[in-house]
Structure formats: C-alpha cells, structure tokens
Amino acid sequence: MNYIEHIGKYFLMLGQVFKRPQKGSIFKDSLFRELDDLGNKSLGIAAFISFFVGGVVSIQTALNVDNPMIPKYLIGFATKRSIILEFAPTFVSIILAGKVGSFITSSIGTMRVSEQIDALEVMGINSLNHLVLPKVLVTVFFYPFIIAIAIFLGILGGWVAGALTGLFATKDYIDGIQLDFKQFFLIYAMIKTMVFAFVIATVPAYHGYYVKGGSLEVGRASTQAVVWTSVVIIALNYFLTQILLS
C-alpha cells in the first residue's frame, strides 16, 4: 500500500473515531481507564526527564557563556526559553510518542489479532470510536498539564544544577527566568502539545487497528508507529513554528 492510500485510510479512520459514543457510562469508564494508562503513568517519565534536561541545558548554557560581557542572568533566560518553546512541548512529546505510542499500538494490535475487535464489531459496536476516541480525548486534554509540569520541572532543574555546581548565582537565574516573559510562548507550547497529543493517539491507533498477522506483526507495527509518530511530530513542529512564531 502506498503512502497516499495510508493517509486516506487514516482520515477515513478518523471519520469513524469522531462519532457520538454509543453508551455514555461505558465511554466514561473508558475515559478514566485511559486517563490512568496514558496520563498518570506518563507523568513520572516526563517529570524525570524534564528535571534533568533542564539541569543539562542550564549547565551547558553556563559553560558556553564565558564572555564577561554577557550577563549571567541570560543563563536563566535561555533555559526558560528553550524549555518553553522547544524542549517541553516537542521533546517530551517525542518521548511520550515512544512510551504511549507503542502501548497504544500493541494494545489495539493485540486486540485485533486475538479477534477482540471482531468481537466488538459483531456485537454492533463501533470499535474505532469505542477504542480510540477516549485515547484521543485523554491525550489532547491531559498532555498540556504534563507539559506544564515539564516546563516547571525543567526550569527548576536548571536552577538546582546551578546551585549544585556553582556555575551561576540563584539571583541571576531567577532574574533571567523573569526577564521578558511572553504569555504567548506558553500558549504556543500548549497549542503544539495538543496537536502532538492528537498525533500520539491517532497514528499508533491506526497502526494497531489495521495490523494483520500475529504477535510478531504487532511488534513490528509498534516500532513503525513510534517511528511515524516521531516523524510526523518533527514535521508538524517545523510547520507550527513557522505558522505561530513568524
């Protein structure tokens, strides 16, 4: 199947996903289950990575700013900007694409090869709507919270790194993160996050739903899903940056 066919099939899939759920109470249960699987269980890894990468960004900035003419508060300023604009929304999303994307593909793919999806269809249930819509809603509306936490922990990690290494003073760092605060940059980060979250839920769901074969094919589909989700995120990041910041 060529790329155009895949893209067409992906959008046809979305047409089935975005339908009114057949039973509200079952949809609510699925929503809470997905909130735990895709939301709560992603918080730890996002927090851990954000904290340490924030520290690395501030240390690297400090080590590269050795000109006495450049004020030290720029370390905090650069750390804040890079975390809000790029690191938190894009790189945490790519990490989540790996963790959550492979989970979505393998769980839906296993349901496909073990005929659980056929069982849903035979019962008269729109399986795409039942399985994918809760995932989309949870990722799109919960991941902005994860990214907000990632931004906070990244900046905090930058400060902790400075305090531990002595490369810059706390006051300089705090002055830097307060300098030239632009609210739109946070909105920009959240818009990117929501778009990436949609991709994280739907691209792996597509790979899982249409998998054919057995467990080996499910494994292959998971790998492909992570690769394609990351590729789409990187490509969309470029276009969103052009559209929103230029």
Place this chain on the structure above:
Amino acid sequence: MIEVKDIHKSFGDAHVLKGISAVFEPGKTSLIIGQSGSGKTVFIKSLLGLHTPEEGDICYNGVTYSKMTTDEKRNLRKEIGMVFQGSALFDSSTVEENVMFPLKMFTNQSYKEMLERVNFVLNRVNLDNSNSKYPAELSGGMQKRVAIARAIVMNPKYLFCDEPNSGLDPRTAILIDNLIQEITDEYQITTVINTHDMNSVMEIGEKIIFLQHGVKEWEGTSKDIFRTDNKAVTDFVYSSNLFKKVRQAYLMDDEK
C-alpha cells in the same frame, strides 16, 4: 432464518468463496466443515458482515444485509452471538465484566438485573463462582464457555461459532458441543458452526455443509454423511481408520 445466495469473496488474486448458497434454519445446528484454507472462516465472517462479499446476497429473515443501513446492521448484530476460535475475551476484564459488556452497552438494566442475567448464563454454561477471574486465569475450555455465555447473554436469534472445539480435550469438546446443541434447542436459535472436529459432526450436525476450495461440495445431515459417495467428503471425513470403521458399522446396520 439466514439465506445465503451465491456469494463470492476474493482477497487480491485469491478467490476464496466461489458462489456459495445455503439456508440456515432456526432451532437447527448447521455445521460448516472442510479442510484448512477451504474458506470456512471467510464464509462465517461474511455472514457476520466482517467481510463484504463482492457478489451475492445474505438475507436475515428476508432482509438483504448489504441493503441495510448502518443502524439496521448494528441492530441486527445485537441479535447475533459469536464464539470466536480463540474465544476473543477482553483480557483486561473479568469474566463478569466480559459477559456483562453487551448488557451494559445495549440495555438500561440496573446493575442488579445485569448481574442476575450474567449469573444465570454463567450457571447455564456450568461456570459458577468464576465471576472475578480474568481470562488468563481460565483454562481453554472455561474460556470457551465464557465466550458462549457472552454470546447468549443478550438472547440472540443467531449464534455463530468458529471452531468452538479447537485446542480442547475430547471430553471438554463434547461438553461444549452438547451445550451449544441444548442452547440452540432451548431458545430456537439459528446456529452455524465452523469445525474440523468429526465428533461434532456426528454428535450435533443436523445440517452439514462441506466446503472445498471455496465451493460448496456437499450438503446433508450427519446420517447422510455415512452414505455419501462423494469422494471429496469421504476423503475428508474418513481419513482416520476409526471413522472408516464407524462408517462400515453404520452401513452394515443400515443393510440389516
């Protein structure tokens, strides 16, 4: 009643079903037999609407499936129970949740009413006290029985079973066969079973359809199968010496 009229189904270059026609009547257990790759699963999945035939019609009580609207198809499917080859139970749900799922989805019963119904069907398949177990904690035979319980929980008009005995020991296989037969008689369900299992053919085959290379090669009852001279059928059914002897004994009885 289900009427199948000259259906054809292909996957790429492979012409899997080549003009199959059949009638499945209420209160009867019909068996589809044939070698692996003869098109049995594709046939049953076409009846269920999981595959769309390129030609021919499938009519449920006189209404053509392909002409039904999406809502009509969904409503029809509420009247269908299916037991899949691998049971297809939801791994992350308990036995009770698996069986209760169709009730939760399509009825407005209270939890107490649903639980009563779930316990009734679990009792019917001899699976009491397993409500809180997960599919992975059950044996193959128990999983099949849960799948049957889930298939009949909505009082279906049509029951489809794909290889219900595969992977089961002979005793459990007979139990499953008898259970399907009893349920079919009790609720006057139209039951269609795909099987390789010759014991099932002899035990519960009120109507048997033999498929070979996507063509309906033979049709009859379990008694007819002893008398047929159709070479494809006899090669398939009497490939084992045991069944050859059973046939000889049956024919000798017939002559007496």
